[in-house]
Amino acid sequence: MGATEINNALQSNVLEDRIIDMITERLQSGEKFPTETQLAKDLGVSRTALRETLSPFEASGIIVSKQGSGRYVQLPDVSVQIVDSWRILLRAKPDMLLSFLEIRSMLEISSLGKAIERADAAQLQHMGLQVRIMKKKAARGEAFVHEDREFHKTLFISTGNIMLEQLLTAFWDLFESSPLNKQHSDLVEVADKHERMLEAFTRKDLSQLENLMNDQFADARYRIVVALNK
Amino acid sequence: MGATEINNALQSNVLEDRIIDMITERLQSGEKFPTETQLAKDLGVSRTALRETLSPFEASGIIVSKQGSGRYVQLPDVSVQIVDSWRILLRAKPDMLLSFLEIRSMLEISSLGKAIERADAAQLQHMGLQVRIMKKKAARGEAFVHEDREFHKTLFISTGNIMLEQLLTAFWDLFESSPLNKQHSDLVEVADKHERMLEAFTRKDLSQLENLMNDQFADARYRIVVALNK
DNA sequence: TACCATTTGTCCGTATGTATC
DNA sequence: AGATACATACGGACAAATGGT
Numbered sequence: 001m002g003a004t005e006i007n008n009a010l011q012s013n014v015l016e017d018r019i020i021d022m023i024t025e026r027l028q029s030g031e032k033f034p035t036e037t038q039l040a041k042d043l044g045v046s047r048t049a050l051r052e053t054l055s056p057f058e059a060s061g062i063i064v065s066k067q068g069s070g071r072y073v074q075l076p077d078v079s080v081q082i083v084d085s086w087r088i089l090l091r092a093k094p095d096m097l098l099s100f101l102e103i104r105s106m107l108e109i110s111s112l113g114k115a116i117e118r119a120d121a122a123q124l125q126h127m128g129l130q131v132r133i134m135k136k137k138a139a140r141g142e143a144f145v146h147e148d149r150e151f152h153k154t155l156f157i158s159t160g161n162i163m164l165e166q167l168l169t170a171f172w173d174l175f176e177s178s179p180l181n182k183q184h185s186d187l188v189e190v191a192d193k194h195e196r197m198l199e200a201f202t203r204k205d206l207s208q209l210e211n212l213m214n215d216q217f218a219d220a221r222y223r224i225v226v227a228l229n230k
Numbered sequence: 231m232g233a234t235e236i237n238n239a240l241q242s243n244v245l246e247d248r249i250i251d252m253i254t255e256r257l258q259s260g261e262k263f264p265t266e267t268q269l270a271k272d273l274g275v276s277r278t279a280l281r282e283t284l285s286p287f288e289a290s291g292i293i294v295s296k297q298g299s300g301r302y303v304q305l306p307d308v309s310v311q312i313v314d315s316w317r318i319l320l321r322a323k324p325d326m327l328l329s330f331l332e333i334r335s336m337l338e339i340s341s342l343g344k345a346i347e348r349a350d351a352a353q354l355q356h357m358g359l360q361v362r363i364m365k366k367k368a369a370r371g372e373a374f375v376h377e378d379r380e381f382h383k384t385l386f387i388s389t390g391n392i393m394l395e396q397l398l399t400a401f402w403d404l405f406e407s408s409p410l411n412k413q414h415s416d417l418v419e420v421a422d423k424h425e426r427m428l429e430a431f432t433r434k435d436l437s438q439l440e441n442l443m444n445d446q447f448a449d450a451r452y453r454i455v456v457a458l459n460k
Numbered sequence: 461t462a463c464c465a466t467t468t469g470t471c472c473g474t475a476t477g478t479a480t481c
Numbered sequence: 482a483g484a485t486a487c488a489t490a491c492g493g494a495c496a497a498a499t500g501g502t
Contacts, residue, residue: 020318023318024318024321024322027318027319027322027323028322035466035467035468036467036468037467045490045491046490046491046492047491047492048489048490048491048492049489049490049491051468051469052488052489052490055285055289056289056314059285059286059289059290059311060311060314060315061315062315062318062319065467065468065469066467066468066498066499067467067468067469067497067498067499068466068467068468068469068497068498068499068500069466069467069468069498069499069500070466070467070468070499071467071468075319076315076316076318076319078308078311078312078315078316081290081308081311081312081315082308082311082312084286084290085290085291085292085306085308085311086306086308086393088250088253088254088257088292088306089257089292089305089306091254092254092257092258093257096393099391099392099393099394100393102344102391102394103337103391103393103394103397106336106337106340106341106394107333107336107337109340110336110339110340111336114332161329161332161333162329163316163326163329163330163333164329164332164333164336167333167397265485265486265487266486266487267486275471276470276471276472276473277472277473278470278471278472278473279470279471279472282469282470282471295487295488296479296480296486296487297478297479297480297486297487297488298478298479298480298481298485298486298487298488299479299480299481299485299486299487300480300486300487301487
């Protein structure tokens, strides 16, 4: 009796460790996991118990399971989880959006230096395209949420830091999910500002770029504060 | 037959929505969740099914279950999840630590301005205490990981941005979990640098503070690069 | 196209361990 | 000490998606 309890307690740790080892092996190779039934038999536990152990790894995104196919290991993307936990929070406390904006501005502005150094021609061209579409849409009175995001995304992707990309993607998603962000601003002015940002970027004029970006965040902040007080 | 399938498909969505609503209600009040058995009966599903639906919310930390007590709603802390997904990644690809360091330096340095504005006397005093302990330990040749972390934590907590606190906590945890970070540096010099940082902070000399902090991150980066090439 | 084995998803009932009050 | 409530485990059944024949 006492032996089985100890045995069970040990097994659950061993089980988790075994899973972690299997993950580390497969992170490089991309090899598939054994099937549930097989693995359960190998490790000497029930399917339910195995699934419970697997569950946190699937929640973290390291293991992805496809019905009818199997389980796979991949680079985890935290943006999904960040958005999942913080979106509900944002729904309950809308003023949190200001805290998010603060962090977003810190990351985007302080990544400009690296972006200027590392950006390649294709990325510059892509940003140029977005600016042209923005100006065209602005002239017609159309919004350009997609192009705006694409512009900034190209900017912070060019830093080459994958984690940074994941974080900022999360913040952009959170912003798009908030109704407070739907306050429309002067389209022509925003499009124009992006044109000047691109210009400063091409000239590698960091301090000018930082100033423009700072302005943009100050505007966004102001619009949110106004929306909160309504 | 066809009806039950549709019914099931609908139920799972409805179920999730109901849970989200119950969470938003309780985020403010802190009220307890109904018991599993009760809730399963009310929503017309099995206990296992209910637990499956609840599981992602528990993974995100919004719902916390206490054995023998019940389920509670609380502010989600993403640092746990970030650490969970990225730690395994870091074990497989140690050079990722440089990307983490880059983000950490962006956040810490660009939060200094806000910290200088908002820090109160108690926080200043706390940092002073850490510096004194650091110097004492450095003189004896002892490491001071805890005090170092406490110093920086007080710094970024004084910005008053809870989300920022969660993010930076995650990065510090990741660093402590990496063996690459165990490279010891010149203790006396590090302690001294912290003393000068505190001095600049008290004088509200932002640019001096930024310079010192930049130096510190450059050192850290250098030590990691060296450790990677061994 | 249609069929089929494989694999994961969901559900059920049940039993026992264990923490809380 | 006892009632309550969650944690963990097992086995079995069927649904649903996938991939290949």
